[in-house]
Amino acid sequence: MTSIYSLLITYFIIILWILSFTFLYRKRISYMTGMMIAMSTGMTIGLTFGIVLGILYSDQLFKMTVISMIIGGMTGVIFGIQFNIIAVIDGFMSGIMGGMMGVMLGVMIPNDTINTVINVFAVFSSGILFLLFLLIQHDIIIKEKGWRKFFFAKQLPLFLVVILFFILSNQYQYPIPRADIDHSSHLYNSTHK
Known part of the structure; x- marks a missing residue:
């Protein structure tokens, strides 16, 4: 059984790998690639952390939306600056949008599909970050x-770290089923006039 901490540590290694690559070679990366780096990382990390916070x-909903928007937006700023x-x-706006969408999706996931969604987004987010790594490699020598x-x-x-992340996310099982939350108070009731 894999812990959530090993998943987070592996994910942070992938993020720091991309960040250090962009920082060391920022003078040789074109502006268009830089915009793509900021947008992709802000959106991907905002979406991923939004889903995780929405599930947990x-x-x-409101607090987790704000937190994931901050995480995604700041990630986009750190990579874009x-x-x-x-x-x-570009990175800030993409991160904000990814954070909002991630929490909305995380809250709506039924209990029986939480592990599947975690696996799908582990593949999605680390795959996007690896493709971004390949883009940077193509842009510079x-x-x-x-x-x-x-x-x-x-x-x-980096590919081996991504594969390790895939394996860890596949072995991870969400430990405690969420209690069903009554969202009926959020709906407009026609009797309140």
Whole structure:
């Protein structure tokens, strides 16, 4: 049985891998690729954390929406600030949108499909981040030797971390079923005039 912490640690390793790659080579990455990096990371991370927070705290929709919007927006800003103001705005807005959509989806997931959704979004989010890594590699040419060449010029090390994340997410089982929450108070009742 895999813990949620091992999943989060592996996911943060993938995120930090992409962040360090963009930071080290930011001068050689084109502005269009920089905008794509900010938008993709903001949206993907906002969506992923929104889904997780929506599943874990489905009774606190507003708070989790704000938190996931902040996580996604700040991620987009952190990745975009390395390039230009357009990338910052693009990453921020994409992160906010991803955070909102993620929480909405996380709250609506029935108890019997939670593990399936976690597996699907583990594949989706880490796959998008790996494709982003390939995009950055295509945009620049790495001539260094040593650890930079091992971590950033080759696809295999990050690919193995992504595969590890797939395996861990497949073994993870959501431990406690959520209590059914009565959302009927959110509906408009025609008797209140």
